[in-house]
Amino acid sequence: MGYSSKSPWVIHYDASSCNGCDIEVLAALCPGFDVERFGIINTGDPKHADIFLVTGSVNERNIDIIKQIYDQMVEPKVVVACGICACSGGIFHDCYNVIGGVDKAIPVDVYAPGCAVRPEAIIDAVVQGIAVLDQKAEALKAMKKGA
Amino acid sequence: MGTASVIPFGPQHPVLPEPLHLDLVVEDEVVLEAMPQIGFVHRGLERLVRSKDYNQFLYVAERICGICAFGHSMGYAETVERLMGIEIPQRADYLRTIWHEMSRIHSHILWLGLAADAFGFESLFMHCWRLRERVLDLFEKTTGGRVIFSVCKVGGVQRDISPSQMSEILAVLDGLRDEYSQLVKTFLGDSSVYSRTAGIGAIPHKDAVELSMVGPFGRASGVNYDVRMLGHGAYGDLADFQPVLSTDCDCYARMEVRCAEVLQSIDIIAELASKIPAGDIMVPVKGNPAVDAEACNVLEQPRGECYYYAKGNGSKYLDRMRMRTPTSQNLAGMTLALKGCDLADVNMIILTIDPCVSCTER
Numbered sequence: 001m002g003y004s005s006k007s008p009w010v011i012h013y014d015a016s017s018c019n020g021c022d023i024e025v026l027a028a029l030c031p032g033f034d035v036e037r038f039g040i041i042n043t044g045d046p047k048h049a050d051i052f053l054v055t056g057s058v059n060e061r062n063i064d065i066i067k068q069i070y071d072q073m074v075e076p077k078v079v080v081a082c083g084i085c086a087c088s089g090g091i092f093h094d095c096y097n098v099i100g101g102v103d104k105a106i107p108v109d110v111y112a113p114g115c116a117v118r119p120e121a122i123i124d125a126v127v128q129g130i131a132v133l134d135q136k137a138e139a140l141k142a143m144k145k146g147a
Numbered sequence: 148m149g150t151a152s153v154i155p156f157g158p159q160h161p162v163l164p165e166p167l168h169l170d171l172v173v174e175d176e177v178v179l180e181a182m183p184q185i186g187f188v189h190r191g192l193e194r195l196v197r198s199k200d201y202n203q204f205l206y207v208a209e210r211i212c213g214i215c216a217f218g219h220s221m222g223y224a225e226t227v228e229r230l231m232g233i234e235i236p237q238r239a240d241y242l243r244t245i246w247h248e249m250s251r252i253h254s255h256i257l258w259l260g261l262a263a264d265a266f267g268f269e270s271l272f273m274h275c276w277r278l279r280e281r282v283l284d285l286f287e288k289t290t291g292g293r294v295i296f297s298v299c300k301v302g303g304v305q306r307d308i309s310p311s312q313m314s315e316i317l318a319v320l321d322g323l324r325d326e327y328s329q330l331v332k333t334f335l336g337d338s339s340v341y342s343r344t345a346g347i348g349a350i351p352h353k354d355a356v357e358l359s360m361v362g363p364f365g366r367a368s369g370v371n372y373d374v375r376m377l378g379h380g381a382y383g384d385l386a387d388f389q390p391v392l393s394t395d396c397d398c399y400a401r402m403e404v405r406c407a408e409v410l411q412s413i414d415i416i417a418e419l420a421s422k423i424p425a426g427d428i429m430v431p432v433k434g435n436p437a438v439d440a441e442a443c444n445v446l447e448q449p450r451g452e453c454y455y456y457a458k459g460n461g462s463k464y465l466d467r468m469r470m471r472t473p474t475s476q477n478l479a480g481m482t483l484a485l486k487g488c489d490l491a492d493v494n495m496i497i498l499t500i501d502p503c504v505s506c507t508e509r
Contacts, residue, residue, distance in 0.1 A: 012164065013159050013166070014164060014165050014166050014187075014188070014505075015166075016187065016188045016189070016190055016505075017188070017213075017505065018210045018211065018212055018213045018216075018505050019164070019165065019212050019213035019214050019503070019505050020210070020213025020214075020216065020294040020295055021213065022164040022165065022213070023164065023213060023214065023257065023294065024293070024294060025164075026164060026276070027276065027279075027280070027283075030260075030272075030273055030276035030277065030280075031273055031274075031276060031277035031280065032276070032277060032280035042161075043161075044159075044160065044161025046159075056188070057190065059186075059187075059188075059189060059190060061186045061187050061189065062158065062166060062187045062188075065158055065159060065166075065187075069159060091206065091207060091210055092190045092192070092195075092207075092210075094195060094198055095190040095191040095192065095194065095195060096191045096194060097189050097190050097191040098190050098191070115210070115295060116213055116292075116293070116294040116295055118293065
């Protein structure tokens with residue numbers, strides 16, 4: 001288990017979500033659910049972040065920003081799609097300005113459905129994300145050794 | 148004097164959970180002009196009214212914004228009821244108002260937390276969000292949802308609040324009042340908070356009226372307007388309602404107004420709970436809105452006046468659904484407040500209008 005997978009730092013971006021999932025992401029970090037006690041901190045800097053929590057259904061205006069944040073993050077990195085809009089577009093699927101799901105823009109590792117996604121589901125997804133993060137770190141190490 | 152340069156603010160910024168982009172023209176750390184750019188949350192919800200019928204659209208209306216979710220479903224339901232001439236039972240009206248006022252409490256405490264985070268008071272932020280969880284627990288007990296309730300329907304509400312639940316609500320809110328008052332002491336009495344907010348981003352009363360600012364943002368500049376004082380629905384049965392006003396016009400005043408409004412909402416809920424009539428909570432809804440029938444409605448959201456308009460076309464689909472949200476009213480005030488401020492105060496000023504980007508852009 002690497003240092004980053006013990007206490008991964010998360011970054012959050014609202015990709016045209018209704019705020020419901022965003023405040024639940026924050027609520028998961030705050031007292032009540034309090035994942036900060038494990039050292040999981042919400043950071044504003046993509047370069048410090050290990051896990052990318054994306055909420056919302058992604059539209060034409062912000063798809064580039066999601067890609068940009070994803071590219072700025074340092075490997076290994078994990079993307080968690082929070083909420084049903086981020087997974088598939090949800091209730092907004094038919095809207096003209098909705099692309100429908102984060103996986104249309106960047107590769108997603110863990111899906112956390114729900115409208116709005118419950119903090120328990122976010123925590124569960126982050127825990128699954130930690131396992132993925134470990135795998136990716138191992139693969140990265142092996143690749144470096146091989147090179 | 149240096150030369151002017153442009154600094155981008157957002158859309159991904161730690162101070163706001165929402166994407167708001169500003170181009171700040173700065174010279175020597177002083178903001179000369181702020182140009183907001185929007186569209187990051189635009190989904191095109193008003194168009195959905197053509198493909199979802201008026202009952203289905205209620206669930207879309209609720210998802211316009213996750214913070215004022217109940218307010219939007221209530222505002223939409225009331226508009227459609229006016230459109231079709233439906234009279235809802237009084238108990239349903241009271242229940243809606245109680246949930247709406249609880250949403251205001253949760254929204255204002257959420258905002259106070261974010262404001263504390265913006266001026267760098269992390270522990271105060273955590274305390275605010277700890278208190279907010281109790282209101283969310285009440286929502287979960289009475290409606291089943293923490294954020295999106297789906298409890299409002301055209302024609303009434305889907306769930307009743309039992310007497311035991313009502314007394315629990317009152318007990319929890321009473322307990323909240325004590326702890327909340329201690330937090331307010333820090334917000335309004337702490338010298339470090341005062342120095343970060345007092346005199347910052349002032350908007351004189353005259354400008355506030357001219358820019359038709361609404362909600363706590365306007366009331367902090369002395370704009371004596373709150374939709375609740377018009378006495379629609381259950382608000383008309385309140386013994387007395389006076390909008391919370393301040394005349395200081397700065398960030399501190401806006402904080403003051405919101406701090407007082409939470410206590411006011413607790414009082415309103417207590418009064419409504421003592422007066423709530425027994426009876427049905429829903430009337431059956433039949434038929435469709437008539438051709439060219441029009442209805443409009445105003446509602447005091449946590450962020451200010453929200454205006455709804457709906458037009459029928461004889462089918463189960465509405466012809467047009469339009470709303471004007473408080474944040475779109477207040478954006479002009481925000482750009483005015485940002486003019487001439489320090490770069491370090493930008494995030495504080497943006498937060499004090501309590502921007503709700505997803506309401507504004509829909």
